Amino acid sequence: MFILADDMGFGDFGVFNGGQSSTPQLDDLSGISRLYSQHTSASPVCAPARAALLTGRYPQRTGVIDTLEARGTDRLALDEFTIADAFSRAGAVTGLVGKWHCGAIGEPYHPLKRGFDEFIGFRGGWQDYWDWTLERNRTPVQADGRYLTDVLGDEAVGFIRRHKHERFFLHVSFNAPHFPYQAPEELIGQHRRTGRTERVAVIYAMIAVMDRAIGRIRQAISDAGLDDDTLIVVTSDNGPELGGDGEESADRWNVGLRGAKQHVFEGGIRLPLVLSQPGVVAAGEDDTFIHLTDWYPSLLTHAGVTPVGSKVLDGRDISGSFTGGTVDDVPRCWQWSRYHPMPTSNAAIRDGRWKLVHPAAAGTLGLTDRDEWIDHDIKRHPENYAQPIDEESPGWPAVGTEPMLFDLAADPEEAHDLAAVHPDVRARLATALHAWYEDVELDRARLVST
Template sequence: MSKKVSLRKRPNILFILADDMGYGDFSLFNKGLSHTPALDQLTREGICLTQHYAGSPVCAPSRASLITGRYPHRTGAIDTLEGRGLDRLSLKEVTLADVLKSEGYATGIIGKWHLGALDPRYHPNARGFDEFVGFRGGWQDYYRWRLDYNGVFRKADGRYLTDVFTEEAIKFLRRHKDEPFFLHLTYNAPHFPLQVPEEEVKPFLEKGKFTRGVCLIYGMIQRMDRGIGHILEELRTLKLEKNTILLFTSDNGPQFGGEGQMCTTRFNYDFRGCKGNVYEGGIRVPMILRWPDGFDGGRYVDEMIHFVDWFPTLLAACGLKVPKNIKLDGQNMLPILQGEKKKYQKKRFWQWNRYTPILTSNAAMRDGDWKLVRPPIPETLLVSPADADMDRALKYEPEKFNDICRDPEPERKIPSPPAAQLFNLAEDPFEEKDLAPEYPDKVERMLRELERWFEEVERERRTIKE
């Protein structure tokens, strides 16, 4: 058998990542509040994971864990502030694209990168992706966009950004239909700024049930869903549907907040919390996957799967091994997805705050059904006014910057942390009853494990000298 024929039999991977979207944003799960027919159909045809977790409650760290199979602290990508380089994926990290490219896959990323800007060493083309169309920071204007096409910049031409990414994805599929490919399609919808053609907003405004902010988000999701529908049709046309592993998820939970008509707080399956915190609403995210040649569809899978698990799982699905020099936190969950019974790691960890990580704020551990939470300390989640101004300027005046800000972190007064909380998610998935007072020994044990994990990943992060 020739190498070309052998490669062709390997499955393609189309990994679609939305930005700040929750379970409650699917019309299938919210009784028609939104309108997501393509995603709803995918859910019916494929596998829906009910306990799927992002790597972090915010963008960049979560994406780092997804693409490396490692906890974000290890990778150096600890925050969203690209102006300070806190989103940079360490150059020592090996990405999923690196491995697949070395095995003959065509690799591309279209959309949001957010794992290093302002330095060509962190460009997607240097991190395993043959092709890149998108932006490297945390967000982008949907009309006044400036996109990087493999290092060449193009300015907005009147098209809506979500549509641009859909069109570029379809072009990628056509270019690579005769070879195995890995396409990471990273829509920035429905992330801020809340912008979408008014015809997408009107149906939701007419319902009279939502703020304008929620209507804008539902409109943005509807537009993205329509694009996904076009991509699904293209896969059928190109006869790629059966041997393509298609995955859809979000980098973290939905963004809530805002005032008056621009408030974005909405239904999210009654999970506690939202983007930015480690309660379920911030880290438990939808995952729909379909692979007709490899999975029986029409199923729900209840086992816990974390972003770090996709690196080894997708390699296994492609018949490939994890390189020996990589130390992963993830595990191969392919047998679980194929309906087999398998023992797997049931302990997982999260932690995030602004600037240097602080264990006592916004951290969590899952051990089977039990979840320990160190609640967020609000003072640790604030961005300085200067950094907020720089973040906006990077999007609209990028030519003013040629390096990250290397000033000391802003000074902060951090108060004593609140008491740890304990929840049994099997009995209380919405984290309504804190059981810490009833199980002090369990709390103490889990706190020690969380501390050991944090010390280990932080020790590795501190070895990064870039």
């Protein structure tokens, strides 16, 4: 079971923030699980991160380069195989509950065409938490007064009960605490504090509802007698969204990490990770460096399932760490800019203790007013978007930013730029990052040409 939160940071767990948020289920699960402190996303934004999780490949290779479903930049290439494909072909029942965001437009990109036997959720990037529209295996389901996170929790419980006598892979993809910021009023009231903004109170209330849903899922597993047979993974797709003014500020503690969602500093890509299977996974803390692409080969190995297809995976098997074994580090890279990639804006490489970062160039992460309007309109009127819109996207400057260099072992907050102190390390990592970018862009170019 892979439970994925949306825009949740390390600091959003009560066990990590001194009880500022209320997450008793996650806190309890953390106490009996393996906790990974060096787990990173494959992207600082939703859709590319999810593509990497599903395929074990850098998102650029899969064609998923952005979150704009109306433009089709969230579409997972049709020649990619997903982890659901692999489990399904091995005889497991596969289910997706919640957010898809790997192809909102077009029947070939539907989750039921990408390895999932059952789907109850939404295909785009977000939904209103009260006035939602979902689909159950292509049949529309309209809002019924319940809060969306509660609905998704109930659906996950239903899947477990239906399939408790079968092998299954269930991906529970919550949309909390992603925008829009909405929660039951009584829970918002419980999280209001002096010195805390209204936005943060709402976010913590959203997380509390999700935590409650995770508790119901855990109870359903226990009631089915599946505790010892079920591997549970809980993480997020990218770091938290911070910023805003006054009472609309989402700024909150995130264990001192620099940056937030959209940025390739640690605050945008470092993710909490809880891994549990009693009697199989060794509880305790683990500093193994894990990338979101690693889950595809690792979960399949753990379950004794063979990968599907012949494409080379970027992820590597880290399942040996589940029982306390060591896994060697490999260099990892990131890049994201709005609309289309840019090699020296919001790009990074990590190799061991060293991390090279090209900060985001001015303007390269933002949306045009029209695209922001369309991103809301497609949620309300998906019937108007039978095909992705074909409009020219903004161009970015040819020159990006100068790289910064950080020693993460000594400076996990990325506060001290050592590029001038270690020019040899800077040059080596810059060369490696450029080579990676050229490699993944070559794969993407093949997709664009076909």
